[in-house]
Amino acid sequence: MQNSDLTVDREAHPPGRIQRANSLAGDVYEAIFAQLMSLRIAPGSRITVDNLVKEFNVSHTPIREALGRLEGEGLVMKTHLIGYRAAPQITRRRFDELYELRLLLEPAAAAKATVTLDDERLAVLQEAAGVMARRVGKDERLRYSNFARQDAIFHDKIAEFARNELIRETLNHQHTHFHIFRLMYHSRVTEEALDEHEAILAAFSAGDPDAAEKAMRVHIENSRDRLLPAFE
Amino acid sequence: MQNSDLTVDREAHPPGRIQRANSLAGDVYEAIFAQLMSLRIAPGSRITVDNLVKEFNVSHTPIREALGRLEGEGLVMKTHLIGYRAAPQITRRRFDELYELRLLLEPAAAAKATVTLDDERLAVLQEAAGVMARRVGKDERLRYSNFARQDAIFHDKIAEFARNELIRETLNHQHTHFHIFRLMYHSRVTEEALDEHEAILAAFSAGDPDAAEKAMRVHIENSRDRLLPAFE
DNA sequence: CAATCCTATATCCTATACGATTTTATAGGG
DNA sequence: CCCTATAAAATCGTATAGGATATAGGATTG
Numbered sequence: 001m002q003n004s005d006l007t008v009d010r011e012a013h014p015p016g017r018i019q020r021a022n023s024l025a026g027d028v029y030e031a032i033f034a035q036l037m038s039l040r041i042a043p044g045s046r047i048t049v050d051n052l053v054k055e056f057n058v059s060h061t062p063i064r065e066a067l068g069r070l071e072g073e074g075l076v077m078k079t080h081l082i083g084y085r086a087a088p089q090i091t092r093r094r095f096d097e098l099y100e101l102r103l104l105l106e107p108a109a110a111a112k113a114t115v116t117l118d119d120e121r122l123a124v125l126q127e128a129a130g131v132m133a134r135r136v137g138k139d140e141r142l143r144y145s146n147f148a149r150q151d152a153i154f155h156d157k158i159a160e161f162a163r164n165e166l167i168r169e170t171l172n173h174q175h176t177h178f179h180i181f182r183l184m185y186h187s188r189v190t191e192e193a194l195d196e197h198e199a200i201l202a203a204f205s206a207g208d209p210d211a212a213e214k215a216m217r218v219h220i221e222n223s224r225d226r227l228l229p230a231f232e
Numbered sequence: 233m234q235n236s237d238l239t240v241d242r243e244a245h246p247p248g249r250i251q252r253a254n255s256l257a258g259d260v261y262e263a264i265f266a267q268l269m270s271l272r273i274a275p276g277s278r279i280t281v282d283n284l285v286k287e288f289n290v291s292h293t294p295i296r297e298a299l300g301r302l303e304g305e306g307l308v309m310k311t312h313l314i315g316y317r318a319a320p321q322i323t324r325r326r327f328d329e330l331y332e333l334r335l336l337l338e339p340a341a342a343a344k345a346t347v348t349l350d351d352e353r354l355a356v357l358q359e360a361a362g363v364m365a366r367r368v369g370k371d372e373r374l375r376y377s378n379f380a381r382q383d384a385i386f387h388d389k390i391a392e393f394a395r396n397e398l399i400r401e402t403l404n405h406q407h408t409h410f411h412i413f414r415l416m417y418h419s420r421v422t423e424e425a426l427d428e429h430e431a432i433l434a435a436f437s438a439g440d441p442d443a444a445e446k447a448m449r450v451h452i453e454n455s456r457d458r459l460l461p462a463f464e
Numbered sequence: 465c466a467a468t469c470c471t472a473t474a475t476c477c478t479a480t481a482c483g484a485t486t487t488t489a490t491a492g493g494g
Numbered sequence: 495c496c497c498t499a500t501a502a503a504a505t506c507g508t509a510t511a512g513g514a515t516a517t518a519g520g521a522t523t524g
Contacts, residue, residue, distance in 0.1 A: 023312040024478070025300070050504080059479045061296065068257070068297040072304020080255040081486050081505055097398035104336050104399075166329035167336075170402055256507065282475070291508045296477095313476060313515050 025062035028052070029069050036075055036086055037176065039183055043089040047076060075176065090181040092231045098174055099224040103217060105167055106155065110200065110216035111209040113161035121161055122204060128154040129197040147190040148179065154197055158216075185230040196222060257294035260284070261301050268307055268318060269408070271415055275321040279308060307408065322413040324463045330406055331456040337399055338387065338452055342432060343445035345393035349436055353393055357436060360386040361429040379422040380411065386429055390448075417462040428454060 032052070035041045052063045067084050070076040076084050090098070117125075130150040152175060159168035196219040203211035264284070267273045284295045299316050302308040308316045322330070349357075362382040384407060391400035428451040435443035 023310075023476090026312065048504080049506095061293070061478055064293065065296045065300040068300030069304040072301040078255075080253060080258070083505065094398065097396045100396055101337075101398055101402070104340055105333075108336055164329045164332055166326065166333055166406070170333070174398070255505095280475075293507060315476065 023062070024058055025065040025069075028056060028058060028062050029066035031056065032066060032070060033075070036070075037179060039180065041086050043086050043180060045086050047084040047086060049083070073173070073176075087177070089184075090177060095181070095224075095227070095231070098178060099220065101174065102171070102220050105171060106158070106220055107213040107217040109159050109162040109164065109167060110203075111213035112163070113158045114204055114207060114209040114212045116161050116163060117204055117207070121157075122201075125154065125157055125161075125201060125204060128157050129201050130154070130194050144190060147193070148182070151193065151197075152179070158200075181230075182227065185227060192226065193219070193223060255294070256290055257297040257301075260288060260290060260294050261298035263288065264298060264302060265307070268302075269411060271412065273318050275318050275412060277318050279316040279318060281315070305405070305408075319409070321416075322409060327413070327456075327459070327463070330410060331452060333406065334403070334452050335449060337403060338390070339445040339449040341391050341394040341396065341399060342435075342448035343441040344395070345390045346436055346439060346441040346444045348393050348395060349439070353389075354433075354436060357386065357389055357393075357433060360389050361433050362386070362426050376422060379425070380414065383425065383429075384411070390432075413462075414459065417459060424458065425451070425455060 032041070032047075041047060047067070049060055049063050049067070052058075053060060056063070067076060067078070071078050071084070075087050077087055078084050128150055130147060155175075156168065156172060159171055162168075196215070200212060200215040200219060203215045264273070264279075273279060279299070281292055281295050281299070284290075285292060288295070299308060299310070303310050303316070307319055309319055310316050360382055362379060387407075388400065388404060391403055394400075428447070432444060432447040432451060435447045
């Protein structure tokens, strides 16, 4: 079996736990997923099985299975006898809906997370808030990439500490779509967001659930307003 | 091509819109989905590709693709070299998380829906609230099946009228899992729920968003408490 | 008798070749 | 310019074969 381009490390298992080798279909899934998240496959563009066969040097079978899985997650769409294509770019309407959803979930999660925090968890959030890494690097592109990753971790950790995996999964699922959208409009959105992260962090430190909820709401509303110009 | 057991009507397209014929993979997906929703495939049980090949008289290819899609939706799980299995029954923890999510989304949706209602939409909700069908049928099983369908429509329509497709999809997605769970514990849960539907409906009729929000919250909390004994 | 090892079968996973059907592109005619 | 017809390309599904692994049951050994 040749496996030239997937480049997956099958050896990196966490200590103590057995890890089954990945299936080829799983590797292909991750490879396509990564290409979608990095815009190497643009939103709305076609995805042909034959091209992937050539690119990955694997047969149709695992690719079809992986594409089916991506379809189930809403990241690709299939039309009979036409083929697969990447999910289209987010619409303005969808954008509004996404922020409405976030405003219902994330402030509540922030409030709930507040009461579960200890020093260790606070440190995790502080790390993820990106306060330290603020001035690191002058390459605009790299800078943004760091921000995006830390922002995702920051929000995800809050959902985790709120002890609701379902809400966490829901937000993460939407985040994949959101990430693709945001990648195309990353001006210097980052600076203000980092300030707001600090404000949320301050409420956490103070152990004030109401303040955390409010700060999160403000953060998300501002985030929305910062990205809104992308639709004009 | 033989297509003995899928029994899909390819002719029923809505007027005015062209509809491509379904792919076989799509038909297989729907067939498996239906079996999961009707408990013909029990939660946690194994799903072998070969069995489906024999049952549906189709080859491996579309079945694997359909199973991949179900995996992406979280309805089946795959373990390498072991195979697919139906997603396990919902846990108590997950149950709590689900209701926490519903309490964040559905009351808000009810409030938002209230202001968009007109006579026509109100009639739709009245129909879906199941007020009419309350005394229809004495067969306990059929009776419950009717309740489940109408309950799903009632909540879905509210989400639709709230004009947020994303929230609607999120709730529907969760409802899939919830439905499977509830199928196993359907005592006489229905009567009270129908009363609560009427209470929500009254708030809609009065055009009172706050009352709708509150009634929905009460309904969901009661629904949770009615189902809670299932875990003991 | 119990524990371990081994073997056999079933199942999964992938590759490959082929045919059927449909889309898409191209060219020609009105 | 638009429509139609033919040809090329792509998709979808089938069938089949072989390698790899899991699982169960039996054989061996202490």
